[in-house]
Amino acid sequence: MCPVDDGDLVFKALADPTRRHLLDRLFERDGRTLTELAEDLDMTRFGVMKHLRVLEEAGLVVSRRSGREKHHFLNPVPIRSIHDRWIDKYTEHRVSALSELKTQLEGRA
């Protein structure tokens, strides 16, 4: 499973309010365990686990084991990558528009 540029998985993961809430909780305090997240959300462990799996598949949450505990970390890089891809497109357009203008102006002189 390699979600390279897989914006679909990111958007689907973010389309659910509970999952966004989970990300907010991790933003406030990163590296929480499943138990801590379930307590905070008033939700069954199974429910939280299901949502965490979707977030992990989208690359938005990374889990790391430390001894017997599994900690969940918020990974904002995929969201930034979507942003970069779009900003990059707009910037590219602006740059090429400017260079066209330059060519035109210089051609006229």
Next chain:
Amino acid sequence: MTTMTAQTTQVYQVFIKASADEIWEAICKPEFTERYFYGARITNTAEGHLGLGPNDEVWGRSEVAEFDPPRRLVHGWRSLYDPELAAEDESRVTWEIEPQDGGICLLTVVHDRLEGAPKTASSVSGGWMMILSGLKTLLETGRPLVG
């Protein structure tokens, strides 16, 4: 950002369509890092980690604890570009490159041992996101992000 408390461990991950060797080069050589790492020219060798600013000011200088090309790099972190952050304890950065199927690698960055560096912890958290996304763009398109 106001509600965020400093974390003692931060984990970032990104899939990059590039070989492990290419990613390793992009992490260890200054001509690459200056294009995605806030303009820092960083050199990582078995001997040490050195980050220089545009005018050769030292932004980071630490020991390299593990140097295993092209898979694993562990070095110390001290934010020398800011006196307040520089006064905090040294923390640790681990880079892991894991090749996947289809010419893709998973790059993981763990910034930990931040217990004695809470200001550094909140300062770098957004930074790593930008750096890794920029590194991905650079390697996959051959161009740094403009602006």
